[in-house]
Amino acid sequence: MARTLELGNSANWDLVWTESFTGQVITPTFTNPIPEISVPVIFDKHVLAVGIQTDVPEGKQWFWGGYLYQKFQLGLIIGSNPNSDTISRRSLDVNTENLIIFPKYLPTYAVTIRLPKWFKDTTTQVTIWEYIGIDVDSVDAELSEIKQKIDDLTTYGNP
Numbered sequence: 001m002a003r004t005l006e007l008g009n010s011a012n013w014d015l016v017w018t019e020s021f022t023g024q025v026i027t028p029t030f031t032n033p034i035p036e037i038s039v040p041v042i043f044d045k046h047v048l049a050v051g052i053q054t055d056v057p058e059g060k061q062w063f064w065g066g067y068l069y070q071k072f073q074l075g076l077i078i079g080s081n082p083n084s085d086t087i088s089r090r091s092l093d094v095n096t097e098n099l100i101i102f103p104k105y106l107p108t109y110a111v112t113i114r115l116p117k118w119f120k121d122t123t124t125q126v127t128i129w130e131y132i133g134i135d136v137d138s139v140d141a142e143l144s145e146i147k148q149k150i151d152d153l154t155t156y157g158n159p
Contacts, residue, residue, distance in 0.1 A: 004136040005047060007099070012133025013049065017041050023120030033117040037126060043109055046102040047131035052094050052115070054124040065094035066115040072106050084110070097129075104137070 006012050017039055023031040052065030070088040087105065092098045092113075102109070115124055 002137075003101075004134060005101075005131065006133045007047075007131065009133060012131055013129045014132045016043075016128055016130045018125065018127040020123050020125050021115070022123045031120045033120040034115045034124065037113040037115070039111045039113065039128065041110070041128070043111065043130060044107060045130045045132060045135070046104050047135060048100040048102075048111075049129040049131070050092055050098045050100055050113075051096070051127040051129075052092050052098070052113075052124065053127070054094060054119060054122050056095070057122065062094050062116075062118075064116060065092040065098075066113055066119075068092055068098075068100060069112045069114070070102055071110045071112060072108075 019037075021034045021037065023034050025031050050068055054062070054065075056062045068090045069086045070090075071084045071086055073084050087109070088102055090098070090100050111128075113126060115126075
């Protein structure tokens with residue numbers, strides 16, 4: 001099963017969300033980490049690019065930028081809140097764009113991001129682009145071809 005994508009064409013990417021985050025300063029010597037980020041977008045494309053940009057303090061080496069969670073609504077209400085569950089978790093690198101390709105299980109989904117707990121004394125910019133270009137799965141193409149052949153057979157000889 002092959003998937004056809006044109007990832008190198010910048011016209012195929014749409015910036016859908018960006019925001020900066022900083023830990024909450026409690027005292028001059030204590031800062032709370034950045035809480036889990038609920039991205040206020042419902043996605044219907046299954047290819048994203050996620051950027052986690054932050055200043056790495058002098059003397060530190062940060063490579064890991066946290067996790068991105070793909071979430072979907074269960075359709076259940078617990079208490080007064082709609083319930084959701086995580087279907088996929090992807091690791092993110094820091095100071096680069098991360099290509100995320102989700103399987104097409106769901107027509108729409110949401111994402112949350114959990115940054116590392118040590119990202120508390122710095123500002124972190126989170127940016128998400130959605131791939132809007134060609135996204136064709138070979139199974140989809142083969143299925144369309146089979147349907148066309150069936151249609152051809154069922155209409156053969158009928159005026």
